Amino acid sequence: MTPRATDIAAAVRAGGTTASEVVEAALERIEAGDDEISAFLRVTPDHARSRAREVDAAVEAGRDPGPLAGVPVGMKDVLCTEGVETTCGSRILAGWHPPYTATAVARLEAAGAVMVGKTNMDEFAMGSSNENSAFGPARNPCDTERVPGGSSGGSAAAVAAGFVPVALGSDTGGSIRQPASLCGIVGMKPTYGRVSRYGLVAFASSLDQVGPMTTNVADAALVYGAIAGPDALDATSIPDTPPDVTAELERGLEGMTFGVIEELSRGDAFEPAVIAAFERTLSAIEAAGGRVVEVSLPSAPHALSAYYLIAPAEASSNLARFDGMRYGLRVEGESAEDTNRRTREAGFGDEVKRRIMLGTYALSAGYYDAYYAKAQKVRSLVIRDFAAAYADADVLCSPTSPSVAFRLGERSHDPLAMDQSDLCTIPTNLAGHPGISVWCGDDAAGLPIGFQILAPALEEARLFRAAAGVEAELGTRAVGGGGEP
C-alpha cells in the first residue's frame, strides 16, 4: 500500500526520505504490476528520476521543495507534456511530442510533484469504461475482469492499484468522478474555469475541467490547491484566487445540510447495492450532525440528452484539426481533402467517429436551432434548477454512478447503456459546478461504490468540508491489490 501524498511530501520536506527513493519505489510498483492493469500508456523514468533529483537538491540546499515534494503523479494522456509523447489514447496522435506543457501539469510539478508517466484513457476522453483506448483498455484493480470506468480510467486504476498516490484526470461529463467511484478512490472536478485548460487537449471546451484523483480527500485538497487559480493563457479561467480548502477539512458535518437529488438517486437504473450504500451514507451523515433533505432537479432527466448534443458538437469542431497536415498520423491521399479523410478514417476509433458525426449533424444548417440551440436552453434550465436546489441545501448529493464496475465488453456494443453510467455526473458539468466522488462502501462482490457531493460554483471549500466529513465517518478504501477496507 502506498502512503498518502500528504505524508510523502511531509517526509521528503523533513528529510526523512528522498524524492528519488519515493519515485524509485513507484517505478518498481508500476513495473511489477502494470502489465496486468495497463493503467499507464507510457512510463517516464528518465523524466521522473531527473525531477526527483531536482526536488532532493532543493531540500538539500534548504530551499522550499513545495507542498507536494516528491509525490509521484500519473498524468492523464490528454494533458500536454513537453517532449513527452501525448496521444489522448488515439492512434491519430501516436508519436506526437508536444512542444509545451499544460498549466495544470506545470503547476503540479512546480509544487514538487514528480510525473512518472502518462495514464491510459478512452480515446479523446470519450467513454465511460476505458475500452475506447486505442492502445487497449486499462483494468480495474479491484477486479481485473472489470472496467475501471472512464474516461480517466488509467488514472483511477493507477491510484487504486497503489502505483501512485495521485493522478490527474479530466472531467467533461463525469470522467474523473465515475472512474473514481468504480475504483473506490477520491475524484474531484473543480468549478469550470478554476483550473486552467491550457494544454488540456479539448474534448468539449465548455465542459472540460482538470482535477485530482487520490486515495483520500486531504490529498485531493492538496493537489487542488496546487493546480487551481487564474491563468492568463486560458480566457475562461476564473480571475479570483481559489479558497484555501485545507482549512475546511477538519470542520466536520455539524450544521451542514445535504440535499439528496431525487432524480439522480432513485429509479430502475440504480443497482440495489448502490442505493443501499447511498442510504447508509446518509445515515452516517445524520449521525455526524449533518442534516439530510430531499431536493428536486426537474431538468436532470433531460441533461443527458443535452450533454450528448453539446459535447459532440464542440468535439466535432475541436477534433477537426486532426487532419494529417501538421502532426500525428498522416495517410497520403489523392488531394488534401482525400488525405484528411483517409487520415481520420484510419486514425479515429468508432466512438470518436460516432460523436464527430453526431456533433457535425447537430451544428448543420437547418438543424442548429432544433438541436444545439435547444440543448443550450436545457443547460440554462439545469443551472436554474441547481440554483433553486441550493436554496434548501449547502451541498447536494447522489450516488456517483448507478452501478458498480461492469465487465469488460459488457456494454461496449451498447452506447446507450454505457451513457447511463454518467447519468448522475453530467448535470454538474452542464452547470459548471464542482463535484467530488468519495468511496462509501463495497457491494457483496467487493466492488466499490461512490458517493457524489456537489456544491455551487466557486464553493470548493464547502465541497471539501462535506467530503472530508463523510470520509471521516466511512474511511477510505485500501489501495494496492484489493486489501480489506
Added chain:
Amino acid sequence: MTAPPPDTIRGADGVEYEAVIGLEVHAELRTRTKMFSGAPNAFGGAPNVNIDPTSLGLPGSLPVLNRRAVGLAIRFGLAVGSTIQRAIFHRKNYFYPDMPKDFQISQYDEPICAGGEIEAIDDAGGLHTVRLVRAHLEEDTGKLVHRGGGGRIHEADSSLVDYNRAGVPLLEIVSEPDIRSPAQARAYVNELRAILRELDVSDVKMEEGSLRVDANISVRAVGDTRLGTRAEIKNMNSVRSLQRALEFEFERQVRICAARGEVVQETRHWNEEDGQTHSMRSKEEAFDYRYFPEPDLVPIVPDPAWVEEIRAGLPELLPARRVQAVCGTHGVSADLVMSVVYTPGLADWVDAEVAAGADAGRAYVWASQEVLAHMNETGTAVSGLRIPARAFVELTELTRDGTLSSKLAKQVLRAVLDSGRSPREVVEEEGLAQISDSGELEGIVAGVLDSNPEAVEKYRAGEEKVIGFLVGQVMKATQGKANPGQVNEILRARIGS
C-alpha cells in the same frame, strides 16, 4: 481629368442596366502580436517563425483575446459612426490546409461594430454615402505556396504552408449594397484605406495583403428596386484590379440579362492576366460553416469609459470631409486635394506650412504635383522627404515678392526636394531669381525687337496676339527668369509708341 466611365450600361436589349455592389474589406490590424496569442504580427521574414502553439492550433492550445485589436476595431467603429456593442466570437468550421484548427474564430451575429457609414468622394468633389452593415474581428489564415501546376492547389506537385500569417488580427468591414458603379467602388475603397491609415488601425497595403477586398455584384434595370442574383468576386490585389474586375463583371452580367439568361449565384476568381473573372464554386457547392459560439472565449463587453477614451483620440475630420473642407475654403480642385489627403502624412505637412503662412492654394498644388511626382519617382514616403520645414512658406514669400514666377517656384521646389536645401538657398546658389530689374529687361527687350522686325510690324498692324510670341522670345533669352508681367509692360510701351 479623364471623363469618368458611365455608371450604367445599355444592354443589347436596349435596357439601361445599373450595377449594385457591396464590398467586404479585410484589413489586417496594426498590433504587435496576433489576435489570440503572443506570437509576433509581422510581415515578411522566413516562413513559420512567427508562430506558437496557439497560432499553430496545436492540441490543447487556447485563444486569448488581444485587447489592442479590440481597441483598434472600436476606434474604427467610432470614426465611421458604428454602434459599439457587446460582442461574441463564433467558430466558422471548414477544412483547408492553411487553417491550423480547421475552424476560423470570427464574429457572426454579434459583431463589435454595427452600422455606420463611409462617405466616398469622387474626383469632382461629390460625396457618396455607403452604409456599413458591420465591422467584425476575426483571425487570418496561413499562406499556401503551391509548387508546380501553375500555382493552383489542384494541379500542384506539392504545397507548402507558412503559418506566419495564421492568427493575425483582421477587421472585416462589410458594406450595404449601396455602391452603384465600379468607379464608386474604387472611391469607397480609397476612402476606407485612407480612414484606416489615418486612424493607424491598419497598414492597408493591398500588395502585401494587409488589405483585401471581395466584391458582391449584381445588375438590374435602372428603376428596378429588386436585387438581382449576385456573384462574389475574389482575388483583386489592387484598387485598380477591383475596378477592372467589377467593370468586367458588370458587362458580363448585363450581357447575360440582355440575352434573357440567368446570372448564377457563385464565387468568381479575378484573373489579372486575362482580365476576366472565372467561376470558382456555385451556391450548391458552398460550405456549411456550422457556426457556433466559441466556447474558449468570453464575450467582449466594451467598458464605456474605455470607449470614450478612444473617442477622444479620434481625428476631427475623415479624409473625404477634409478634402471638401480644403476645396471649399481655398478653391483648389478636388482631385488635387484628394491626391494629397490620400497620401499618408502629406496633408498634415501641407496644413502645417499653411498654418505657418504658406498660401493654401499654391501649397496644395505644389504638394499634389511636384511633391507627389518626386515621391513616386524616388519611392519616398512623406517621412523620408528631405524638404525642410517652412519650404512652402518661403516659396510663397518668394512668389509674392516677385522673386519667383509660378513656373520658377516649381523649378525651385524640385531642386529643394532633390537636395534638401531651403528655397532661398536654391534661388541664391542657382541664380534662379526672376529678372525684375527694368534696366536689364529694357536691354534684353530691345535686342528681341531688333531681331524680330516682322513681328513688330504685325503688332502695329493690329495683330495683338503677336505680343505672346515676343514675350516668349524674351523668356527664352533669359532662360525663363524674366518677370513675365514686366516684360509685357515694357514690350507694349516700346512698340506701342
